[in-house]
Amino acid sequence: MISELEIMLMICLIVLAFITVQTQKLRRSAVYLGAFSLLCSFAYLSYNAPDVAIAEAVIGCTLSTILLLIAMKKYHVITIFYVQDEAGDPAAIKKERRELTTSLERFLLDRGFEPQTISTDLDDRELCENECFNLLIMHEKNDITIYSSGIRYIAPDVQEYIVGHKPPHLNVSFYCVNERAPGGETYDE
């Protein structure tokens, strides 16, 4: 006899598996996979296999999720910091900014990169010292200033894309900061 709990678990598992495959961003996909593993271990538990459930919870949820996330970090995640002060801006400008960010993300996704956008109101000097960005976009009134760091292989394309797709009344200035990439230190044995 199948209980209602099991039916719910099974439906959730199928939905999560589907979301995992269909999500656009790899990073979210990894997190969904972790949730899938956790529900899977509940399913094992409901079939009276607690041993397998513990192993699945530890390995599927912790180890493999973290390994996948690190692998993505080592591959090409591009961290975009978006510096802005939202207070007092009209809604039209906000919408414009959102569109710019979204189209930039889509551009990077098409190229096979993994964009990660962080909106912040921190001081840009502080961010520069921490060297934790790939793209730093500063948006003040009608001026956009972009710093790129550690992505020399794609920076010209990004510049071209932004200049080509920006709203016409904005001024874009683009600088390359040649520092090392975040987390990009490589060790050789």
Add this chain to the structure above:
Amino acid sequence: MNNSPIVKTTAKILIPFIIVFGLYVIINGADSVGGGFQGGAVLASAFIVRWMVSPDEDIDIRYMKAAERVLLLALFLTGMLLLGRSMAMPYMTGRVWMVAVNLLIGIKVACGLTIIFYRFVFFESR
């Protein structure tokens, strides 16, 4: 994630609990849920949490590799220890033997998974 005081404090509190839970799963594996492999995986996750707090390369993997080999040998020897006996051994001998084997398996699995993790994090690059 780097240098976040929230993560640091939480992990410092969490790590002893993870280790105790791992040892509990290993030692109690003979007569309840768990066993060497599961407990070892839990112990390895303590090392992963430790890496999240301080991502420095200050663990020497070579010692772990050596420890893993020695533990495998010890595991074989422990298995052979009771080879000739019949199954009707005294109760306490069986218990001690079982816990010992589980402990060896657990520590070996923890070493192995930690080696995999640290090697992947520090040495494999794009």
